[in-house]
Amino acid sequence: MKVLLGIGGSEDSVRALEQTVERARAADDDLTVAIVENPNADATPDEIEDRVRGVLTDADLDAEVRHVAGDPGSRLVDIAEEEGFDQITLGGGETSPMGKIKIGSIAEFVLLNSHVTVKLVR
Amino acid sequence: MSRDRIYPDEPSGPFPEPPLSFEDRDGREIEIVPLDPAGDDREALVEMYLQFDPADRAQGIPPGQERRIRDWLDTILDDDCLNVVAWHGDEVAGHATLVPDEGAYELAIFVLQRYQEAGIGTQLMRALLGYGASHGVEKVWLTVERWNRAAVGLYKKIGFETSDAESFELEMTIRLR
Incomplete structure (x- = not known):
């Protein structure tokens, strides 16, 4: 399966990266990692790339890593639809101090607008 | 993921301080008291959440399964949180909590299904804010699923104002002083 993982540096997106890489290894998925600009995340795109490459190396998985400029949600949907991806994978939300799950704004946009299957990782 | 929340300029209240008691609309005697973390309150709360209808979950809480319920209660019954419990005899009818968050508090309230629509939620909210x-x-801030009109109506009646309507959930805030 051709999988597009969007990662912006939030904690849940890093968790999604780790699980998606593990899953890609097990299922022999064709994984592309898209580093997006998440205004709510502290990490820079280069720091995120280092993190991504580290996880890929540890897992001994070959995957394309690219930087995506512009509005993250709409760019991910565009890429997935234009390039024939089977699935977009994203972090499934952060939790509040209370423990309430809050879906990020990128995931909200992708869920509502993507014609490609979307997977949120918890 | 922190950003500046907007709070009303004017404080709401005053709200009554617990303990307080009242008769609910179904004639049940309800007593609202601050939670005693040392006593049996925790086990009674676990019991309430085990009975809680999953259809009334909001954004993943209360969780299902006893282990997850206990983990979650460990978080929100911590010493720096403020909790009040609505008792009907020795059974917990409802529970409301304030959890500290960067100078403010996040609020959540739960009323067991067979005690809903009897006025307990309003009293529980007012007592929690008085306690706070x-x-x-x-x-204080909270989030609520926008289709949950009963809850949104209750929060507005208490004095909460919508501070963010951009996401799936509404965010509402109140100022106490």
Whole structure:
């Protein structure tokens, strides 16, 4: 399966990266990692790339890593639809101090607008 | 993921301080008291959440399964949180909590299904805010699923104002002082 993982540096997106890489290894998925600009995340795109490459190396998985400029949600949907991806994978939300799950704004946009299957990782 | 929340300029209240008791609309005697973390309150709360209808979950809480319920209660019954419980005899009918969050508090309230629509939620909210105000709480926020009209109506009646309507959930805030 051709999988597009969007990662912006939030904690849940890093968790999604780790699980998606593990899953890609097990299922022999064709994984592309898209580093997006998440205004709510502290990490820079280069720091995120280092993190991504580290996880890929540890897992001994070959995957394309690219930087995506512009509005993250709409760019991910565009890429997935234009390039024939089977699935977009994203972090499934952060939790509040209370423990309430809050879906990020990128995931909200992708869920509502993507014609490609979307997977949120918890 | 922190950003500046907007709070009303004017404080709401005053709200009554617990303990307090009242008769609900179904004639049940309800007593609202601050949670005693040392006593049997925790087990009674676990019991309420085990009975809680999953259809009334909001954004993943309360969780299902006893282990997850206990983990979650460990978080929100911590010493720096403020909790009040609505008792009907020795059974918990409802529970409301304030959890500290960067100078403000996040609020959540749960009323067991067979005690809903009897006025307990309103009293529980007011008692929690009274308890908070007496402990120096100034700013409180919450999120609520926008289709949950009953809850949104209750929060508005208490004095909460919508501070963010951009996401799936509405964010509402109130100022106590």
